[in-house]
Amino acid sequence: MPTAIVTGGAIRIGRAMALHLAGKGFDIALLYHSSETTETIAEIQAQGVQCRGYAADLRKLDEAEAFIGKVLQDFKNVELLVNSAANFIQENIEQTQVETLVDTLNLNLMAPYLLMREYKRKVNKGLIVNILDERVARTVPTFAAYSVSKVALQHLTELAAVEWGETVRVNGIAPGLILPPEGAPPDYMEKGNVRSQGTLDDLLKALGYLMENKHVNGETLFVTH
Numbered sequence: 001m002p003t004a005i006v007t008g009g010a011i012r013i014g015r016a017m018a019l020h021l022a023g024k025g026f027d028i029a030l031l032y033h034s035s036e037t038t039e040t041i042a043e044i045q046a047q048g049v050q051c052r053g054y055a056a057d058l059r060k061l062d063e064a065e066a067f068i069g070k071v072l073q074d075f076k077n078v079e080l081l082v083n084s085a086a087n088f089i090q091e092n093i094e095q096t097q098v099e100t101l102v103d104t105l106n107l108n109l110m111a112p113y114l115l116m117r118e119y120k121r122k123v124n125k126g127l128i129v130n131i132l133d134e135r136v137a138r139t140v141p142t143f144a145a146y147s148v149s150k151v152a153l154q155h156l157t158e159l160a161a162v163e164w165g166e167t168v169r170v171n172g173i174a175p176g177l178i179l180p181p182e183g184a185p186p187d188y189m190e191k192g193n194v195r196s197q198g199t200l201d202d203l204l205k206a207l208g209y210l211m212e213n214k215h216v217n218g219e220t221l222f223v224t225h
């Protein structure tokens with residue numbers, strides 16, 4: 001059976017992707033940080049595939065660098081990496097704390113960078129999907145460090161696709177609003193400058209397209225309108 005690695009796989013979008021991939025017959029290596037994973041892992045295993053959770057703090061780059069090697073000790077046939085873990089901190093440039101800047105760039109950009117590099121070095125086949133944000137194409141003046149991290153991750157996606165040809169395809173999915181942040185106020189849609197809300201199913205269809213179409217490389221699929 002092929003294996004998919006999903007970061008941020010314990011909750012929300014990452015979890016939906018992990019469950020979806022399990023339904024397609026993938027064993028799942030699920031990276032989590034602080035979430036309880038027992039139920040999610042049981043739900044994945046109930047689909048008749050293997051699933052193992054790996055705790056890591058991707059703000060720590062040594063943990064990011066070691067992760068693919070750890071997975072390969074347990075799963076031999078890795079074919080897919082989904083980089084979904086990210087933070088989303090609402091500070092504009094003027095408000096940005098040093099801690100926000102460092103954590104955001106480490107978690108949302110440098111960790112995927114190192115995961116991709118290790119995937120190329122150690123797996124060297126299949127597909128990487130980086131979860132971006134529609135903000136890579138829209139200049140929205142909040143979540144500044146987050147926006148910068150996602151724009152850079154999109155560039156990295158394109159760069160890796162060119163560098164690696166088609167040994168490892170690398171694509172991005174750029175969602176608009178799918179799930180409001182936990183604890184978001186009722187007026188989040190208006191205040192967050194959101195035009196419309198998509199569904200998890202819209203995202204899963206985008207993932208399916210990138211998996212099935214082996215001739216798509218270096219693209220960003222926007223799931224928003």
Ligand SMILES: NC(=O)c1ccc[n+]([C@@H]2O[C@H](COP(=O)([O-])OP(=O)(O)OC[C@H]3O[C@@H](n4cnc5c(N)ncnc54)[C@H](OP(=O)(O)O)[C@@H]3O)[C@@H](O)[C@H]2O)c1
Binds near residue numbers: 031
């Ligand atoms: N929600 C949306 O509508 C939306 C829109 C556009 C783009 N996106 C993108 O889609 C992806 C998923 O979004 P989401 O809303 O589902 O995210 P979320 O609910 O904020 O979850 C964040 C995920 O990142 C993981 N994470 C946080 N800090 C971590 C750390 N230090 N080390 C390792 N993992 C860490 C969390 O793991 P634990 O739970 O285990 O701590 C969690 O699984 C993100 O890349 C986001 O930028 C989402």
